Amino acid sequence: MLNQTLKTKVLATLAAISATFFLAPTAVRADNSRYVNDIARQLVRAAAAVGLGGYTRTHKPFIDKLTHDDYDNITLNLRAGTSYGIIGVCDRDCRDLDIALYDSRGNLIASDLQDDDTPFIRINANRSGTYRIRVDMASCSNNPCYYGVGVFGR
Numbered sequence: 001m002l003n004q005t006l007k008t009k010v011l012a013t014l015a016a017i018s019a020t021f022f023l024a025p026t027a028v029r030a031d032n033s034r035y036v037n038d039i040a041r042q043l044v045r046a047a048a049a050v051g052l053g054g055y056t057r058t059h060k061p062f063i064d065k066l067t068h069d070d071y072d073n074i075t076l077n078l079r080a081g082t083s084y085g086i087i088g089v090c091d092r093d094c095r096d097l098d099i100a101l102y103d104s105r106g107n108l109i110a111s112d113l114q115d116d117d118t119p120f121i122r123i124n125a126n127r128s129g130t131y132r133i134r135v136d137m138a139s140c141s142n143n144p145c146y147y148g149v150g151v152f153g154r
Helices: 002-023 033-049
Strands: 064-068 071-078 081-091 094-102 106-112 120-124 129-140 145-152
Touching: 033 064, 033 081, 033 145, 064 071, 064 129, 071 145, 081 094, 081 129, 094 120, 094 145, 106 120, 129 145
Parallel strands: none
Antiparallel strands: 064 145, 071 129, 081 120, 081 145, 094 106, 094 129
């Protein structure tokens, strides 16, 4: 009986780890798991809140940290004919996060520069190719602030 109980616990633990590994968003460069996990959960909730229920994740989430008034660039490939939703979220110390999408020539395609901590843009890619998302930490009260960007498509 003890061996069966131990076996059940081991299998349950392995199932939980597998589910986390395969289903949870992947942190790219961040190093604080508490913040990373919180941001990953926020991305899922935010995507549902803006109506991306029929979309699927097309890229691994990008999760990192920035200080007040700093920015980061994310390079990704988008496919022509695909409708994309790009959403950003940030931790509790962040008051304003902005995102802007540029094509390979540096032309601004779309942006959300509103004074909020959940920027969202929706685009239909006219051309396949390399694009760049600029993430600006417009307001962070306790540096650094963690943020995440999720890209969804259909």
